[in-house]
Structures are given as C-alpha cells and as structure tokens.
Amino acid sequence: MVKRLRMLPVHLLLWVILSMMLFPAVVMVSTSLKTFEEIFSWPPTWIPDNVQWENYIRVWFGEYQFSRPFFNSVFISSVTSLLTVLFAFPAAYALSRFSFQGREYLLIYHVNDSDVLAGCVNRWIVSIGSEL
Amino acid sequence: MFSPVVLIVGLYQLVQNYDLLNTYSGVIVTNCAFTVPMAVWLMHGYLKNIPVDLEQAAYVDGCSRLSGIVRIILPLSAPGVAMVAIYSFIYAWNDLLIPLIFISEPLLRPASLALTDFAAQNVVYWHEMMAASVLTTLPIALMFSFVQKFFVQGLMSGAIKE
Numbered sequence: 001m002v003k004r005l006r007m008l009p010v011h012l013l014l015w016v017i018l019s020m021m022l023f024p025a026v027v028m029v030s031t032s033l034k035t036f037e038e039i040f041s042w043p044p045t046w047i048p049d050n051v052q053w054e055n056y057i058r059v060w061f062g063e064y065q066f067s068r069p070f071f072n073s074v075f076i077s078s079v080t081s082l083l084t085v086l087f088a089f090p091a092a093y094a095l096s097r098f099s100f101q102g103r104e105y106l107l108i109y110h111v112n113d114s115d116v117l118a119g120c121v122n123r124w125i126v127s128i129g130s131e132l
Numbered sequence: 133m134f135s136p137v138v139l140i141v142g143l144y145q146l147v148q149n150y151d152l153l154n155t156y157s158g159v160i161v162t163n164c165a166f167t168v169p170m171a172v173w174l175m176h177g178y179l180k181n182i183p184v185d186l187e188q189a190a191y192v193d194g195c196s197r198l199s200g201i202v203r204i205i206l207p208l209s210a211p212g213v214a215m216v217a218i219y220s221f222i223y224a225w226n227d228l229l230i231p232l233i234f235i236s237e238p239l240l241r242p243a244s245l246a247l248t249d250f251a252a253q254n255v256v257y258w259h260e261m262m263a264a265s266v267l268t269t270l271p272i273a274l275m276f277s278f279v280q281k282f283f284v285q286g287l288m289s290g291a292i293k294e
Contacts, residue, residue, distance in 0.1 A: 025269075028262050028265055028266060028269075029262075029266055031258055031259060031262040032259060032262035032263040032265070032266050033259075033263075034259050035259065036257065036258075036259055039258045039259055052259065055259050055260055055262075055263040056263045056266075056267065058260065058263075059260050059263045059264045059267065060267065064246070064249065064250075064260065064264070066243070066246060066264050066267065068239065068246075069241050069242055069243045069245065069246035070243050070246075070267065070268065072156070072240060072241060072242045072243070073224075073225055073242035073243040073244065073268070074271075075156065076156055076159055076160055076163070076224055076231075076242050077220075077221045077222075077224040077225045078221070079156070079160050080160050080163040080164055080167065080220050080221070080223070080224035081217045081218075081220045081221040081224065082217075083160065083164045084164055084167045084168055084171045084216060084217070084220035085171070085213055085216055085217050085220075087164065087168050087171075088168050088171035088172045088175050088216055089175060089206075089209075089213065089216075091168075091172045092171075092172045092173075092174075092175035092176040092178075092179050093179055093201065093205065095172065095176045096176050096179040096180045097179075097184065097187075
C-alpha cells in the first residue's frame with residue numbers, strides 16, 4: 001500500500017503523458033463520426049450528436065474510392081518490406097560473420113547515410129555544373 | 133542523417149532516367165534505398181549475438197553455408213527479421229514525400245498521398261479526411277499491437293555492442 005502511494009505521482013505523470021499522446025487519436029476518431037456542420041460547432045463535442053458511420057462508407061466506396069489507394073499502400077509497403085529483408089539479411093550476415101577491409105567503414109557509413117546519397121547528390125552536382 | 137528532402141532533386145533525375153516515374157517500382161526502390169541501411173545495421177547487431185559455434189556445428193553435420201543460414205541462422209534470427217520487416221513496412225506506409233514527387237497518376241497513389249485529396253482549395257473535409265485517416269491508421273496499429281514484443285526484443289538485442 002505504501003509502495004503504491006509512493007508510485008502515485010509517477011502514475012499520475014504517466015496518465016498525463018498517455019492522455020497527451022492519445023489526444024490526437026481520440027480527436028481523429030471523434031471527428032470522423034461527425035457531420036460537416038458539427039465539426040465547427042462550439043463548444044466542441046467529444047461524442048457526436050448523431051453518429052455518422054456513413055463517413056466511412058462514403059470514403060471507402062463512394063466518390064473518393066479510398067480502397068484503391070489503401071491497397072496501393074499495402075502493395076508498396078509489403079514489397080518494400082520484403083525487398084528490404086532480402087537485401088539487408090545477406091549484407092548483415094556478411095558484416096557479422098566475415099572480417100574484411102573497410103568493414104567498420106561500411107557500418108558507420110550505413111548508420112550515417114542512405115546508399116542513394118552518394119549517387120544522386122553526385123548527379124545533381126554534375127547537372128548543376130553542366131548548367132554553368 | 134539528414135532530411136530526404138535534400139535528396140529529392142537528384143532522386144527525381146535518377147528515377148526519371150530509369151523511366152520509373154509513375155510506377156510502383158520507382159517508389160518501392162527509393163523506399164528500399166532509405167530503409168536498407170538502417171535494416172542492415174539493426175540486423176547486424178542481432179546476428180552478431182548468435183554464436184558462430186551453432187553454424188559450425190551445422191557444417192560438421194554436413195550443411196553447406198547456405199543451408200546453414202537457412203536452417204540455423206534464419207529461424208534463430210526471426211525476431212530480428214520481423215523487426216526489420218515491420219520497420220520498413222511502417223516507413224513505406226508513412227512516407228508521403230517520395231510518392232508525392234514520383235507519382236502523379238491518380239490510380240497509383242498510395243493512401244498517404246490520397247489523404248491530401250480531402251483538403252480542397254478553400255475547404256477541408258475534415259470528417260471524411262479523419263475517417264480515411266482512421267482507416268489508414270488501423271492496419272498499422274493492429275499489426276504493431278501484435279508484433280510489439282518482437283520489435284522491442286529485436287531493438288534491444290541490436291542495441292548492445294561490445
């Protein structure tokens with residue numbers, strides 16, 4: 001019990017932080033269930049007067065056809081994730097098992113920058129150079 | 133590390149030269165270029181903690197290096213692989229900049245780009261935008277709640293360097 005009391009300020013702080021983190025998410029869900037007029041009503045309401053589940057249906061099936069971009073995202077993210085694992089696993093295996101020249105350099109380079117950096121900045125500078 | 137915005141001009145020229153504008157591949161390849169370095173580094177930390185002796189035991193039993201990797205190392209590093217997969221999935225899912233620059237064909241836009249549609253010139257359709265946002269957030273939130281354990285585990289073991 002005493003221990004609980006001692007932890008009380010910590011828990012209060014955690015609750016405050018949690019509610020700050022969750023605030024945007026709750027506003028998002030709450031707003032998504034309102035009508036266009038109710039969004040701007042004052043004082044703002046947490047729970048909409050008449051809950052508009054139609055918003056979701058309209059977004060998904062209606063004029064916006066949100067399912068298409070959604071599945072585009074699913075495709076792009078899945079393939080990115082798959083390719084990343086395919087490329088990163090052998091590289092990481094080689095880095096962790098073999099020792100070769102420039103190994104440390106490769107690791108530091110990898111942490112600091114992306115691989116595209118050298119190539120495309122170089123191109124950019126060359127193209128600026130040819131303009132001058 | 134600096135912002136990818138700095139690289140956009142060069143990236144655009146590269147992608148244009150390879151005829152990858154307005155394709156999924158252009159976005160995927162560029163995303164990979166940004167996620168792979170971090171992924172290698174995280175996975176390196178994870179693989180280093182798996183003893184080499186395990187592999188050598190597999191060689192003694194007649195495994196080649198490849199089958200040693202597939203049968204011994206890959207199953208043992210599953211949390212690390214899962215973490216890297218989730219990391220890159222979330223990166224690609226959240227990313228707005230790369231599709232914004234590379235994709236102008238309406239049918240090919242990912243969700244992050246389609247969300248900007250709801251803001252018209254003079255009016256923002258907040259209710260519909262938020263509904264779409266909830267739909268976009270749900271899969272990531274659900275996925276993360278299931279695999280959070282792997283994620284923390286993978287990050288922790290990758291963090292220790294001796």
